[in-house]
Amino acid sequence: MGRSVSTKSQDVEDLINQKYRHGFVTDIQSDSLPPGLDEDVVRAISRKKNEPQFLLDWRLKAFRHWLTMREPDWAQVHYTPIDYQDISYYSAPRAPENAPKSLDEVDPKLLETYAKLGIPLHERARLAGVAVDAVFDSVSVATTFKDKLGKAGVIFCSFSDAVREHPQLIERYLGTVVPAGDNFFAALNSAVFSDGSFVYVPPGVRCPMELSTYFRINAAKTGQFERTLIIAAEGASVSYLEGCTAPMRDENQLHAAVVELVALDDARIKYSTVQNWYPGDENGRGGIYNFVTKRGECRGRNSKISWTQVETGSAITWKYPSCVLKGDGSVGEFYSVAVANNYQQADTGTKMIHIGRNTKSTIVSKGISAGHAENTYRGLVKILPGADGARNFTQCDSLLMGSSCAAHTFPYMEVKNPNATVEHEASTSRIGEDQLFYCLQRGISAEDAVNMIVSGFCKVVFKELPMEFAVEAQNLLSVSLEGAVG
Amino acid sequence: MLKIADLCARVAGKDILKGLNLEVKAGEVHAIMGPNGSGKSTLAQVLAGREDYTVTGGTVTFAGRDLLALPAEERARAGLFLGFQYPVEIPGVNNVYLLKAALNAKRKAAGKPEVDAYDFLALIKQKMKLMQMSESFLSRGVNEGFSGGEKKRNEILQMLVLEPQLAILDETDSGLDIDALKVVSMGVNSLRDQSRAVVLVTHYQRLLEYIVPDYVHVLSGGRILKTGDRSLALELERRGYDWVAESQVA
Numbered sequence: 001m002g003r004s005v006s007t008k009s010q011d012v013e014d015l016i017n018q019k020y021r022h023g024f025v026t027d028i029q030s031d032s033l034p035p036g037l038d039e040d041v042v043r044a045i046s047r048k049k050n051e052p053q054f055l056l057d058w059r060l061k062a063f064r065h066w067l068t069m070r071e072p073d074w075a076q077v078h079y080t081p082i083d084y085q086d087i088s089y090y091s092a093p094r095a096p097e098n099a100p101k102s103l104d105e106v107d108p109k110l111l112e113t114y115a116k117l118g119i120p121l122h123e124r125a126r127l128a129g130v131a132v133d134a135v136f137d138s139v140s141v142a143t144t145f146k147d148k149l150g151k152a153g154v155i156f157c158s159f160s161d162a163v164r165e166h167p168q169l170i171e172r173y174l175g176t177v178v179p180a181g182d183n184f185f186a187a188l189n190s191a192v193f194s195d196g197s198f199v200y201v202p203p204g205v206r207c208p209m210e211l212s213t214y215f216r217i218n219a220a221k222t223g224q225f226e227r228t229l230i231i232a233a234e235g236a237s238v239s240y241l242e243g244c245t246a247p248m249r250d251e252n253q254l255h256a257a258v259v260e261l262v263a264l265d266d267a268r269i270k271y272s273t274v275q276n277w278y279p280g281d282e283n284g285r286g287g288i289y290n291f292v293t294k295r296g297e298c299r300g301r302n303s304k305i306s307w308t309q310v311e312t313g314s315a316i317t318w319k320y321p322s323c324v325l326k327g328d329g330s331v332g333e334f335y336s337v338a339v340a341n342n343y344q345q346a347d348t349g350t351k352m353i354h355i356g357r358n359t360k361s362t363i364v365s366k367g368i369s370a371g372h373a374e375n376t377y378r379g380l381v382k383i384l385p386g387a388d389g390a391r392n393f394t395q396c397d398s399l400l401m402g403s404s405c406a407a408h409t410f411p412y413m414e415v416k417n418p419n420a421t422v423e424h425e426a427s428t429s430r431i432g433e434d435q436l437f438y439c440l441q442r443g444i445s446a447e448d449a450v451n452m453i454v455s456g457f458c459k460v461v462f463k464e465l466p467m468e469f470a471v472e473a474q475n476l477l478s479v480s481l482e483g484a485v486g
Numbered sequence: 487m488l489k490i491a492d493l494c495a496r497v498a499g500k501d502i503l504k505g506l507n508l509e510v511k512a513g514e515v516h517a518i519m520g521p522n523g524s525g526k527s528t529l530a531q532v533l534a535g536r537e538d539y540t541v542t543g544g545t546v547t548f549a550g551r552d553l554l555a556l557p558a559e560e561r562a563r564a565g566l567f568l569g570f571q572y573p574v575e576i577p578g579v580n581n582v583y584l585l586k587a588a589l590n591a592k593r594k595a596a597g598k599p600e601v602d603a604y605d606f607l608a609l610i611k612q613k614m615k616l617m618q619m620s621e622s623f624l625s626r627g628v629n630e631g632f633s634g635g636e637k638k639r640n641e642i643l644q645m646l647v648l649e650p651q652l653a654i655l656d657e658t659d660s661g662l663d664i665d666a667l668k669v670v671s672m673g674v675n676s677l678r679d680q681s682r683a684v685v686l687v688t689h690y691q692r693l694l695e696y697i698v699p700d701y702v703h704v705l706s707g708g709r710i711l712k713t714g715d716r717s718l719a720l721e722l723e724r725r726g727y728d729w730v731a732e733s734q735v736a
Contacts, residue, residue: 433538
């Protein structure tokens with residue numbers, strides 16, 4: 001081997017092999033349904049939550065439809081079949097009837113859990129002016145800033161509360177973007193969803209603060225089926241951030257959320273996600289299955305929906321936040337950083353459906369693969385015959401670290417209007433030995449160098465994140481490659 | 487300061503350096519000239535610690551330390567700077583950010599406090615003025631979209647900020663017009679003092695009109711064949727390299 005000093009490859013290897021830091025389990029007794037799924041389970045969930053009849057009917061319809069559906073197999077992901085009868089469909093921290101009225105009443109152990117995750121709930125909420133609707137397993141345990149939002153007329157609460165307090169809004173909007181039978185996982189979610197978040201911003205109101213929810217999967221073998229519904233009425237605007245981490249587990253856990261966004265005339269919705277669920281160990285054992293349906297509808301004229309996601313976690317990610325651009329002049333955006341390390345598999349992307357005239361969409365996707373990971377971008381740009389003057393710009397870049405990983409790009413385009421403009425750019429690069437050596441030669445450590453290079457690669461996406469979360473996103477990226485990503 | 491003894495190195499299975507000897511003392515400027523493929527750039531890369539270059543024999547001491555035992559980043563922190571022949575672009579990484587990280591890594595290694603953003607900005611602005619670089623450079627990505635000349639100026643700017651003990655400049659003059667060459671030379675000269683040394687790797691004696699070397703070496707076939715003063719460079723320009731090799735044989 002001679003005398004040459006070998007730093008790079010080994011260091012990078014070490015960096016990307018850092019252990020998941022958020023692996024711990026909070027010891028709180030759960031009130032759970034036994035594993036299994038049939039109509040009685042659906043009814044039991046609805047009954048536990050005292051839901052109105054229309055919602056039970058909706059769940060049952062979804063369930064019956066789900067029974068007729070097959071699990072999709074077109075994604076570039078591989079996993080052992082999920083036994084849907086082996087999952088418990090409801091789990092709540094004990095005594096939900098006595099839900100805490102303030103943080104003081106919250107189980108200190110739970111607060112401790114958030115602290116370990118770097119989410120000092122009260123501090124952060126107060127200092128950063130962020131309202132946090134913290135979801136622990138399936139039931140919301142703490143909501144802050146509700147009053148301040150209430151004064152602005154903004155409704156921000158758990159989905160269950162919304163069902164109780166604003167049933168007419170739920171009935172009017174639920175399932176209008178993602179119908180109950182939209183796809184296998186959405187149908188499952190529609191049947192058994194336990195809780196989630198609800199936001200309504202009334203006409204002309206600009207939501208006075210960032211809205212944020214932290215999800216956390218805790219009870220063993222509990223699938224989590226969140227349901228989020230955000231409505232921005234005429235001229236309203238709102239920015240919402242969802243962030244997640246999960247404890248280390250040996251068994252795979254299923255997560256099949258549904259998020260629906262509705263933007264009426266001139267409304268703006270910005271939805272950002274920082275996702276850091278347990279990705280499995282370095283041999284591909286364990287980890288979360290994340291099968292999510294996210295869709296926004298620009299229902300009104302000149303409305304805008306913007307998705308920004310930083311995906312570093314989960315063993316398998318199957319996720320395509322989409323925009324239906326119905327209103328004339330409406331705008332859809334998708335900015336994504338997806339990191340896959342070890343044996344992680346990510347199949348993610350977006351759909352932009354142009355229906356209205358002069359609709360515009362932008363897609364920027366940055367995929368980073370390391371270890372033995374598979375990272376797939378899958379995107380659909382569909383321009384319907386009536387979408388005169390529609391425009392799309394798509395940019396997909398992949399960064400590979402090491403030689404055992406893979407990146408795939410599947411752009412689909414269906415253009416049915418001759419006046420539309422569609423542009424697509426794509427690149428794949430390997431993290432340059434040249435770039436790394438350049439940084440090392442300037443005295444910068446390999447870890448810092450990798451972080452720097454990856455951050456630079458992702459910069460255009462990070463700048464779309466709400467300021468206070470951009471740093472957090474960089475940190476997450478660092479952890480998952482370890483180190484770095486910044 | 488730098489002592490190279492019988493250095494042998496190979497890259498991609500091919501022996502490039504075959505027993506190279508060179509000693510550089512503090513305060514000196516050495517020019518290394520030679521035909522294409524003679525091992526000039528290999529020497530620079532090996533000294534900087536590039537991994538794909540394998541040292542197969544010999545020793546290198548730098549400031550009393552076994553240079554070859556140090557990883558690349560520690561060589562840099564110890565005061566060895568390589569001005570790259572082809573500086574790489576790092577998209578999205580701010581120029582100033584990289585340079586500040588580099589300076590602080592070096593200061594940290596020396597047990598000095600890190601420079602804060604204000605002091606750093608003042609420092610870099612002063613050096614940029616010397617290198618006649620526009621302030622727009624501050625907000626650009628590392629070498630991103632830079633012209634060849636801008637990249638070379640940027641290398642020298644980095645050198646001025648990092649103040650290395652030993653600067654190895656690998657064909658810093660190639661691709662520069664005469665005005666840029668003067669600016670770059672001025673930058674290098676401003677760093678010259680009794681405690682530092684510079685090794686210039688170059689094809690052309692033109693650079694040596696502006697940065698006057700104490701020694702000129704001819705590198706050929708992986709060895710230093712001849713050493714002289716500046717007049718050797720002029721002779722090389724007039725007569726080419728072949729006569730050096732021939733006179734060795736004779």
